[in-house]
Amino acid sequence: MVNQKGYCAKDKVAKAASKARGDKKGKKCRAMRTDGAFIEAGEQDNLIVQKLLEDPNAYGIFGFSYLDQNSDTLQGAVISKTAPTFENIAGNNYSVSRALYFYVKHAHIGVVPNIDKYMEKWVQNWDGDGILADAGMIPMPKAERAKYAKAMKDLPVLTADMLKK
Structure with missing residues (x-):
C-alpha cells in the first residue's frame, strides 16, 4: 500500500x-x-x-x-x-509492500477454543511449500520465520518499541 x-x-x-x-x-x-x-x-x-x-x-x-x-x-x-x-x-526491496501480521491477545489463550491450533497452522504453513504460498503470499525469510515461531511459543508482551522494528 x-x-x-x-x-x-x-x-x-x-x-x-x-x-x-x-x-x-x-x-x-x-x-x-x-x-x-x-x-x-x-x-x-x-x-x-x-x-x-x-x-x-x-x-x-x-x-x-x-x-x-x-x-x-x-x-x-x-x-x-x-x-x-x-x-x-x-527481499523487502519494494517500498510499498509489507508483511502480513496478526496478533493474539494473551487473554484469549486458553479461552478462545483452538486458538493455539490456529497459531500452529500458521507456523506450519508459512514457508514456501505451505498453503499460504499456494494462496499467493510471499514467504518470509527462514530466519524471520524462526523468530516469529519462537514468539508464538513464548508469547511475549508486545511493546511500542517492538512494533517499530
Whole structure:
C-alpha cells in the first residue's frame, strides 16, 4: 500500500514532498486522498482488478497474488526504479509492500477454543511449500520465520518499541 510508513521514509520523492509540506512525521504522506480521486473498494480484489481494466490510467492497491494472477492484463507500478516482483517483495526491496501480521491477545489463550491450533497452522504453513504460498503470499525469510515461531511459543508482551522494528 502506498501509504506505508516505510515508503514515506525511504522513497526520495515522498520524503521531499513531506519535507516541502512541513510534514515531519509523514502523516500527510500516509493519508489517503479525500477529494474523490481515491475510491475505497475494501478487500474486493476482483472489483479492483475490474475497475483497473475499465480505466487504464487508474492505480489499484491489492495483494501481489492478484497482480501475479492478472499479469497478462495488469502492470505493477515501478516505485523508485523497483518493480513489484516476487524477489523484490521477498527481499523487502519494494517500498510499498509489507508483511502480513496478526496478533493474539494473551487473554484469549486458553479461552478462545483452538486458538493455539490456529497459531500452529500458521507456523506450519508459512514457508514456501505451505498453503499460504499456494494462496499467493510471499514467504518470509527462514530466519524471520524462526523468530516469529519462537514468539508464538513464548508469547511475549508486545511493546511500542517492538512494533517499530
